[in-house]
Amino acid sequence: MDFEFDGRTEELRAQLLDFMTEWVYPAEPVFADQARESGWSHPPILDDLRAEARRRGLWNLFLPGVYGAGLTNLQYAPLAEITGHSPSVAPAALNCAAPDTGNMEVLAEFGTEEQRKEWLEPLLDGRIRSAFAMTEPEVASSDASNIATRIERDGDDYVINGRKWFITGAMSPLCQIFIVMGKTDPDAPQHRQQSQILVPRDTPGVTVRRGMETFGFDDADHGGHAEIDFVDVRVPAKNLISTEGSGFAIAQARLGPGRIHHCMRLIGMAERALELMCRRVSNRQAFGGPLADQGVIQDWIAESRVRIEQARLLALKTAWLMDTVGNKGARTEIQAIKIVVPEMAQWVVDRAIQAHGAAGVSQDTPLARLWVAARTIRLADGPDEVHRRSLARRELRRHQPTDG
Amino acid sequence: MDFEFDGRTEELRAQLLDFMTEWVYPAEPVFADQARESGWSHPPILDDLRAEARRRGLWNLFLPGVYGAGLTNLQYAPLAEITGHSPSVAPAALNCAAPDTGNMEVLAEFGTEEQRKEWLEPLLDGRIRSAFAMTEPEVASSDASNIATRIERDGDDYVINGRKWFITGAMSPLCQIFIVMGKTDPDAPQHRQQSQILVPRDTPGVTVRRGMETFGFDDADHGGHAEIDFVDVRVPAKNLISTEGSGFAIAQARLGPGRIHHCMRLIGMAERALELMCRRVSNRQAFGGPLADQGVIQDWIAESRVRIEQARLLALKTAWLMDTVGNKGARTEIQAIKIVVPEMAQWVVDRAIQAHGAAGVSQDTPLARLWVAARTIRLADGPDEVHRRSLARRELRRHQPTDG
Amino acid sequence: MDFEFDGRTEELRAQLLDFMTEWVYPAEPVFADQARESGWSHPPILDDLRAEARRRGLWNLFLPGVYGAGLTNLQYAPLAEITGHSPSVAPAALNCAAPDTGNMEVLAEFGTEEQRKEWLEPLLDGRIRSAFAMTEPEVASSDASNIATRIERDGDDYVINGRKWFITGAMSPLCQIFIVMGKTDPDAPQHRQQSQILVPRDTPGVTVRRGMETFGFDDADHGGHAEIDFVDVRVPAKNLISTEGSGFAIAQARLGPGRIHHCMRLIGMAERALELMCRRVSNRQAFGGPLADQGVIQDWIAESRVRIEQARLLALKTAWLMDTVGNKGARTEIQAIKIVVPEMAQWVVDRAIQAHGAAGVSQDTPLARLWVAARTIRLADGPDEVHRRSLARRELRRHQPTDG
Amino acid sequence: MDFEFDGRTEELRAQLLDFMTEWVYPAEPVFADQARESGWSHPPILDDLRAEARRRGLWNLFLPGVYGAGLTNLQYAPLAEITGHSPSVAPAALNCAAPDTGNMEVLAEFGTEEQRKEWLEPLLDGRIRSAFAMTEPEVASSDASNIATRIERDGDDYVINGRKWFITGAMSPLCQIFIVMGKTDPDAPQHRQQSQILVPRDTPGVTVRRGMETFGFDDADHGGHAEIDFVDVRVPAKNLISTEGSGFAIAQARLGPGRIHHCMRLIGMAERALELMCRRVSNRQAFGGPLADQGVIQDWIAESRVRIEQARLLALKTAWLMDTVGNKGARTEIQAIKIVVPEMAQWVVDRAIQAHGAAGVSQDTPLARLWVAARTIRLADGPDEVHRRSLARRELRRHQPTDG
Structure with missing residues (x-):
């Protein structure tokens, strides 16, 4: 058992963090301004970011195998987390945004050569x-x-x-x-x-x-x-x-990696919210001192940290299981992170909002948007309740009298 | 001790429920359509509703004393709840929408005759x-x-x-x-x-x-x-x-009635959400039966009902205290409902959203908007935490050793 | 609507509070000491307390009708709450302890004259x-x-x-x-x-x-x-x-009053725990000040207060409904307080335990015992889940499409 | 990153699981019977278990270095978890019970040769x-x-x-x-x-x-x-x-391993409770089917599983950090597991109790005792709140403006 990332992962993390600092964060306000006027099209600055990401080799990182960067789930997971720090900008900048990712996976794995040529190539290329x-x-x-x-x-x-x-x-x-x-x-x-x-x-x-x-x-x-x-x-x-009748199986196949991507991004979003919360409460004064001195707020911060840490470990273990025993062997964990991570992220972001007061619900921080992202993912791919029930049934079977 | 509304209240409740059924609910989709095109102005249908409400004597019900309907807090409270069933339309239709209500109260209580003539009159009249x-x-x-x-x-x-x-x-x-x-x-x-x-x-x-x-x-x-x-x-x-220096005291004076209004409306919003949830789960099928048969959903419904009942009783008692011993004597309760009611409403609406799936977060139900209303009120008039702390300190003083 | 107790209730409350102060609280340590050596019998001091309670007319207060004190549910409810301040001593001292109370109710309502003579009389008398x-x-x-x-x-x-x-x-x-x-x-x-x-x-x-x-x-x-x-x-x-076959109906009949008794006692227990918590945190120093200054502890106190207030109002309303429309008309509320009150009491006592540190779980405070009382009542008369489901089904029926 | 145990760990796990099955579980009822009559001494059957454990080489596994089994924290952690399946019997049977474990660690690390000869030896030997x-x-x-x-x-x-x-x-x-x-x-x-x-x-x-x-x-x-x-x-x-003045430092040194032991045992206790819950609800019928078919109970089971998985990963990572960067570098995690694990275990056991009804609170299942163990550990070594505050302060420092 070893909790360290491998060398390739650490290298890519460093490169990606540089790109975030040098290009993504500075682009956020521009992106937001342009978004107000670009209708249903993406803000033009995204094109610059995509060109730069590609130049740096930070492109299609999500895709295993010959068509993509060839990373394992466990290698890509911490990179997906980092893109969650800026979920409106970073995933798209790296050509790693849903639902294109899942679609490219499906075409790469199940598509005919003709289908791949016609649709996978321009997608990998970022043209459509x-x-x-x-x-x-x-x-x-x-x-x-x-x-x-x-x-x-x-x-x-x-x-x-x-x-x-x-x-x-x-x-x-x-x-x-x-x-x-x-x-x-x-x-x-x-x-x-x-x-x-x-x-x-x-x-x-x-x-x-x-x-x-x-x-x-x-x-x-x-x-x-x-x-x-x-x-x-x-x-x-x-x-x-x-083939006809394989639609459910194809949908299942894309679920596993999709979960890792979603969940790791949500973990990154929670980290961003926690960071914003910490900074806010250090700077804001009320009742004779910074908000950071208030016990209830310290409680939120501690709880946020321990929830994030646990969720991340579970998501990383899930990625490792997918890489080692396959999606089927990781079924319980793939459901578990669907149950755990969005709820955790929603909780952390909600506390960050509360710590920000009115600013937290407004367009002046990314928090309201992060919260909505976490909340809606609790409904996407089946509501929490469906996954809880299915996981419980598997657990119950494990403890049947006949199993001793 | 008696938990029945008085005759005047029951009469007004009946009239208001009629108005809701005959005018308000049918106007909701029109209001929503017009809102998309009316910019920062109110949708024109509101003017018809206001005329009708006035005709029916359902106007300025919130305002005690000679300038308004002359109801007590306890009499107005259940009417405010009913307006919460349609919070975008009903309060405005009755000229009972915040912040005009609080402003009219302030002008009625603290304004000079000139100020009342210039500003209170057109407000009571609904012209500005x-x-x-x-x-x-x-x-x-x-x-x-x-x-x-x-x-x-x-x-x-x-x-x-x-x-x-x-x-x-x-x-x-x-x-x-x-x-x-x-x-x-x-x-x-x-x-x-x-x-x-x-x-x-x-x-x-x-x-x-x-x-x-x-x-x-x-x-x-x-x-x-x-x-x-x-x-x-x-x-x-x-x-x-x-006078100079009385700003804080005036703000305090408007707080009490404002809390009752907000909280009772939120209770009405929670009732609306619970009703929508019950109807949805009765009609929607999954995994071999209506969602209403699922234990977890029944749990949400039961919990919603018991939370709403408790919150309403506390809000009504608060109104009664304000009427009988004044806002100062009701200070603990006025804080208590600020702590309790928005959180309750947020919880109930969140469960209703979850029961609706994607529709719940969309523009096709009022739920997302109701949720945002409840969530933001947890930050308005001071975040929950400020009220909790203040209430706790009063409780601690009650149990000081010297109190025996 | 009126939230004041009637005269008879206030009078009895005052008498009972006197008895608690003069006799019950001073007897608690003696009771605990004697309990260690009295095996399955009650500690002897209880006999003195019972004699005194009887002398003061604080006897069989729970029982409506001619055999008992003749109070309504709403009149007895706040008295039951007071006995909850000392649940090991006070109810028994007043001959108001379960399950004797329910048994006496059953005998009074359903017993033959012979059954009443043989068993109700000695029970009312406190002899058996x-x-x-x-x-x-x-x-x-x-x-x-x-x-x-x-x-x-x-x-x-x-x-x-x-x-x-x-x-x-x-x-x-x-x-x-x-x-x-x-x-x-x-x-x-x-x-x-x-x-x-x-x-x-x-x-x-x-x-x-x-x-x-x-x-x-x-x-x-x-x-x-x-x-x-x-x-x-x-x-x-x-x-x-x-008669044969009436066992279920008789059990149902005793449920209603039993719930009020249990729930009001639990509310009294929660008040006792809150008082103990407030005193403890005012007296205990850590990290440079009394525990009472810590925000998290203030949060527990505020939350305890608002939960107790809400639960009490719901229980009192339930008693009022039973008195005015009968147990059947109060069915939802009778279930609601079963769901709400034990959980509330358990939560408040748990916070009080946490505030006491190791003393809270020990035999040196009543808290561990109060906690166990609240926890086990969540399983008695059917676990919470049964009541939640039943309440939810009634709620769902209220919102059937045909009810429009 | 690798989530598999090493060979030595797997080998010891297998041996320990055999010992549990062959000796510990069968001894539980005997242990309980004897405990009723052995006063403050341990039940005699424990001596047999200890002899057998020693014979099998399952002795002093907790102790690193030359005096014990020489395992790392990460190697011992999963063994401690297994002993948590039977916390009254297994840890003592393996001479791995607190507080002897911590005392032996202190004597091994800080004791003089004379102190080790006089006290560590008989403790390692299990004589005192x-x-x-x-x-x-x-x-x-x-x-x-x-x-x-x-x-x-x-x-x-x-x-x-x-x-x-x-x-x-x-x-x-x-x-x-x-x-x-x-x-x-x-x-x-x-x-x-x-x-x-x-x-x-x-x-x-x-x-x-x-x-x-x-x-x-x-x-x-x-x-x-x-x-x-x-x-x-x-x-x-x-x-x-x-030396004089080193008391605090020695106490800190024993905290780290002690946390791992406590927390892993609690995880084992939670697993035992979850297993008991699954078996119970599969066997118990109510309202026309096994309890296991009820959605609320499935929800408890799923939630239990995902909480246990997360907590275990965090505890194992903490052990790994202690082994690789030392207790100081693992400070946040050592606090985090103190916050997370007892609360998790308490929650899981509480749900198992609820699923058992009255049996769950009685002496007929181990659940009440497991619950109390988890609850009291939330107060031992400082209440949760102290650890939360300390962890929060460290987090706040990480995000200071100067840290960029």
Whole structure:
């Protein structure tokens, strides 16, 4: 047992921290200003940051294998954490932002050569963006068997009908390709009903209706969260990813790395909030001294630190398990971090907000936005409750009388 | 001891519930649509609602004494709760929205006849709106001795310099008058340094700089939360409210009724959220049955109900105490409801959001906005922690050894 | 709506507070000393206290109607709270201790004249004690349909077989009569299967096996909590309370008042703990000042105060509802206080323990015992979870679409 | 970074798990029976277990260096966890029970050859037991500068006066030696005032007054928690451990390993409680199915699992830090596990109790005792609050403006 990062990781961490200090943090206010006027497109300064990141070799770090940087989950995890210090800017600057990351993983692992050429290459290159269209407004999408969108074979084509919402990134005009999840065979066994298919944005029948808000934010600076109608949308059969009925399995495959990315970024966000809290309470005076002298605030700080440390260790162990025994062997831990990390991050950010007073809820600190990010992730990929129940059932089975 | 409302209260409750059903709830979607296009002004439908409320005698219910409906705190409290079922529409429709309520109370109690004629009358009439400019960006305003804005006598005038923010309502062009809190004598004893003064919006030197956001919301439909600069702003001496040095006492006087209003509205908001949660989980299916069958969700519902009941009783008792022994005798309870009610409401709304999934954080339900209202009130009028500490000190004194 | 106690209540409160100060608190250390040597009998000083309480007219206050003091639930509730300040001594001193109170209520309401003469009179007189034998070790007794004890008619007798445990008071040699709950007809509808029957302690086949402990306490000073075997126990048919099949209904009837008693006593216990905490932290020095100056401890005190106030109002409202609309109309509230009050009391006592350091967990303060009392009541009469679920279902029905 | 145990650890884990299964668990009921009749001595079966453990080489595993098994903290930690599965029996069986472990560490590291020969040898051999007398009834011992016991030089002797309580193990007649902490120089700098000195139990002036209880338990089976008077107790000067003024430093040195031991055992206790909970809810029926099907109970199980996993990783990292950068470099983590682990264990055990109903609080399961162990450790070595504050201050310093 050893808690030190390996050499490659330490080297990349150092390079990334330099990039954060020299480029990302200074760009934050510019990014925010430009965001007010760039509509659903990204603020132009992002292009400069992306060019610089690429120049420094800090590009596609998330992607294992030959198409990306080739890092293990355990190696990428602490880098993802660092990008969480500036979640509006850093992940996009490194071409490591969701949902493109998951989409690129899927194309790299399951795509045909043609699919990879047409969509993976421009994504790796940062020329376009992509979306993953799974969640639907009419059903509890946490139960995959609820999905109502249909993908029906018709000759050499598939025809897609359904409504999706909260499709992150899809409001951006750069977002050229959607991976759509739907049912090809509603009568198949529960986890063989779904398929995933590539739908170019400009296909007839695709209507991007509006951006969904999260607590008043439209997240336009990274492409928002679209509601999209698919009405008799026809694409060639070769657009199917892998085979009919493999949609659930593909979705599962992207979940593991996605969790590590999300969770490590959230840990970075919590660290940022804790740092802001510490600075604020050291500088702000009330009732005869700095807020930092108040016991209740010290309690928040201590609790934040111990929660962050624990969550990080669990996320890193999960990454290690994925690297060593695979996603299936890490199933309990992959669920565990989904349960633990967003709630932890939300708690820490909430305390930082409280320590900031009115400024904490305003546009003058990143805290309100960080809080919303943590809160909404507790609903994404299935609400906490679904994961808790599933994890509990596995635990119960471990202690069955027959297991002695 | 008797837990029944009196006849006048029951009568007004019935009338108000009718108005809610017939006018307010149907207006909510229209209000929301219009709000998208009405900038910092209120949605036009509000004018119809206000006319109707007035016609029905549901107007200025909050105001005791001759200028208003003459209700006690205990009589008005359950009416305020009902307006909380639709907090964006109902309070404004009844001319019972903060901060106008507190400002009218101050003018009614402390204003000169001239001040009442010039400002109270149009406010009671609903022709203008008003703001209360206390909070400052540079200091922890929970400690009143921190206030940096200066109000200096210069001949027959006062000259005001300072910066205020989160001045609710002040972005509305209808908001014609600001009550500004500042220091007239920084060398006086701590609670005699401040004064309050009337500053018309169009006075030279007043600059309304921007609207502050709360978790991404600008609250434009009720006048936002402005940041305002006061640079050498000169008003006649007769604009002072009451006497020099009475600013802190006037602020205290408005606190008590304001707490009842806020807290009862929050209780109404919690009831609305609980109702939405119950309906949602009854209608939504997952994993083989309605969400309402899941034990964890039943737990949220039960916990919501018991928290709401307790908080309401405490708020009603506080109103009763204010009516019978006065605000000073009710000091512990006035603090207690500030501690209890917003946290309760936030918790209930958060559970309702979780039960709604992505819809809960979006613009398609009122929940995200309700949550933000509850969360920000935990910071308004001093953060929770200030009230907890003060309440604790009073409790500790009660148990001093000398008290036996 | 009026939050003042009536005259009779205030008078009795004053008399009871005098008795607490003059007799109960001074007796506590003597009681504790004697308890170490009195085995399963009560400490002898209790007899003096009972004589004095009776002399003062503070006797059987809990019992409404002609057999008791004739108080309403709302009148008795604040008196029960006061006895909670000294839960080991005061309730017993006033002949107001569970389970005798519930048993006397049952006999007064459902007993035949003969049953009342034989058992109610000596209980009212304080000459004997009684037990209520419901809980069983082998089943989840929170689900009444699980009860396995059989009560079978055989000629002019009933024959009882079963095992009960946690039968409070039954280890005391003074405990002469058990009310036993069992099934007379396992094939009847679910709530008509059970009956209650009077079983004198010395009936052949009754074996009191041992005292059950709660967190290391045997509670010998008020008769412990017995495990009892009933093997072919034969009693005359006239010992049946009310009719066959009415056992569940009788149990329900005693629940309501029992809840008020328990809950108000717990509120008194929480007040005692808060007082002890305030005194302790005022007197104890650490890190350069009294503990009372530490923000975290002030936070506990404030939170304790606001939780106690809310819980008390809810319990009092419940008593008022029981008096005005009956137990059935108060069903939600009767469950609500079961959910709220023990948890509140446990929390307050836990904070008081923490503030006392090692002394708090020891035999030198009453805190550990108070904590155990609160914790175990969360399991008595059905665990919290059962009540939460039931309350939630009623809430869900209120918001059914058809209720519109 | 690597989350696998090394070979030596895995080997010892396997051996220890065998010993638990073959000897410890079967001995538990015998131990409990004997404990009822063995007064302050240990139950005789413990001697058999100790002989067997020694035969198997599972002896003094806790002690690094030449006198013990020579394991690192990281190697011993998972073994300590396993002993926590049976905390009343296993640690004592392996001669790894507190406070002997800490006392042996102190003697091994700071003792003279003579002291080691006289006291360390019989302790390592398991022939005697020992106590550490630090906590005092009259002061908040969490602040070491409060300690009132005096150790005064008088010729060739030291003379000790003071009162100690909660001196674990000291009620056992086998407990032959006390390490007493007191002040040799009240005028020295704060952390140089204290010294530690060896006081044989039979020294004149030593009076063991009584056993302190924790929530009704006297813990007689492992020597209880004594209150001890020291009145003019005279021991030779050579009994001093290390030098005058080094008492605080010696106490700090034992803290680190002690924390690892305590915390890992608590993690083992939490695992035991979780296992008991899972088995119970699988076997117990209510409301038409096993308790295990209820969502709220599944929630407890999932939450227990994720809390345990996180706490274990933090404790293991702390052990690793102690081994690699020393106790000083691990200061934050050593405090963090004190904050995290007992609270976690208390929470898990509390849920297991709730799932067991009345059995959970009784003597029929180990749960009540486990709960009390976890609860009291939150007060030992300084209450949580002291550690939180200290950790927060370090965190605040990390983020000072000057640290950039």
